[in-house]
Amino acid sequence: MLKEVISSREISTAASFVKEQCRLRPQVGLILGSGLGSFADEMENVTVIPTETIPHYPVSTVAGHAGKWVIGDIAGTTVLAMKGRIHSYEGYSLQRVTFPIHLMAEFGIRKLIVTNAAGGLNRNFRPGDLMLINDHINLMLDNPLFGKNDDSIGPRFPDMSEPYSRQMIRLAETVGRDLGIALQKGVLGALKGPTYESAAEVRMMQRLGIDAGTMSTVPEVIAATYRGLQVLGISCITNLGTGMSTERLSHDDVTEVADLVQGKFSRLIKEIVSRL
Numbered sequence: 001m002l003k004e005v006i007s008s009r010e011i012s013t014a015a016s017f018v019k020e021q022c023r024l025r026p027q028v029g030l031i032l033g034s035g036l037g038s039f040a041d042e043m044e045n046v047t048v049i050p051t052e053t054i055p056h057y058p059v060s061t062v063a064g065h066a067g068k069w070v071i072g073d074i075a076g077t078t079v080l081a082m083k084g085r086i087h088s089y090e091g092y093s094l095q096r097v098t099f100p101i102h103l104m105a106e107f108g109i110r111k112l113i114v115t116n117a118a119g120g121l122n123r124n125f126r127p128g129d130l131m132l133i134n135d136h137i138n139l140m141l142d143n144p145l146f147g148k149n150d151d152s153i154g155p156r157f158p159d160m161s162e163p164y165s166r167q168m169i170r171l172a173e174t175v176g177r178d179l180g181i182a183l184q185k186g187v188l189g190a191l192k193g194p195t196y197e198s199a200a201e202v203r204m205m206q207r208l209g210i211d212a213g214t215m216s217t218v219p220e221v222i223a224a225t226y227r228g229l230q231v232l233g234i235s236c237i238t239n240l241g242t243g244m245s246t247e248r249l250s251h252d253d254v255t256e257v258a259d260l261v262q263g264k265f266s267r268l269i270k271e272i273v274s275r276l
Contacts, residue, residue: 005147006095006102010056014099015106017055022047022071026078028276029109029229030269031085031100031220033116033236038259039266040081046072051084057103058096060084075274080109087216089194094144098223102153105227111168111276112224113269117255118212118235119197121205122186123244125212125237127257130265131184132172133164133233136218137210140192144219145226154226163225168232168272175271181264186211188235190218199243212237232272236261 024047032039040046049069051057060067066084073079082104086097104112120129149156169185176183189205191197193215197205205213212235224231238257239247 005150006099008150008153010099011102011106011153014055014057014103017053018049018069018103018107021049024071024078025108026071026080027108027110028077028079028273029104029112030079030081030273031112031114032081032083033085033216038262039269040068040070040083042266042270043070043072043074043079043081046070051100054103056099058086058092058099060086061090075270077273077276079273080104080107085216085220087194088140088142088192088219089215094140094142094219095147098144098219101220101223101229102227105224105229109229111230111232113232113234113272114217114220114224115234115236115265116214116217117238117257118188118214119239119241120212120237121189121202121241121244122184122211125184125240127237127239128261129184129237130181130261130268131186131188131212131235131237132169133188133217133235134169134185135164136188136190136221136233137208138218138222139189139205140218142192144223154228158222158226160222160225163221163231164233165230168230171275172232172234172268172272175268175275179267179271181268184211184237188217188233189213191215197242202241202243205241213241234268236265
């Protein structure tokens, strides 16, 4: 049986709907991870589009993921903020999970800042750290580009030599230094979840050279690269991996730590956006 394929007609229909709802045409997109959604509340002159009203758009079912597109101004730049993402563990295919990325590209987004809550696997990391993603390892045993390819959307075999823009990473590092915000840098590993990794899985990921683990982001970045978007990835380290501390993991703890770093996260993103 062929994998589900997102058709260009679905993308076009959804894009036409969004364009009818908002006259603004942002070129910068922002995906807000668990606990980081309140950043969108700081935007001005906003248009809010509930994603459940967008044709063919998957419905977010996870606490902390509001399911809204917020389009407005931040630091003098018009931005599209995706408040609440979709995850494979909710029961969606990776093709459907990445539908918002295709829609962003169709809407005119050319630069994408993607954020997430992640578990720290690097022993030098601590909860509350922000990590610039310089590469990733896909451990989901799946790929959002499986299935028949539509050459009008993107290439059959996209190059993945620079999924995270070196130029945007350098910009983020400069902004971090200017603001006095320490930034880690490392490789992101993605598993489907929804369980947190076992201690043995954490050890495996460490041996693979993975610095932080998440249940999202990597499929989105693959789709964004496929669509020719420049991507900056930032992980909020909300906890240490299983077996690295005596703490048991919970989603409430993840969002609590993300809430605590909201201030420096907001300052960092605002300044990055203002310099794009």
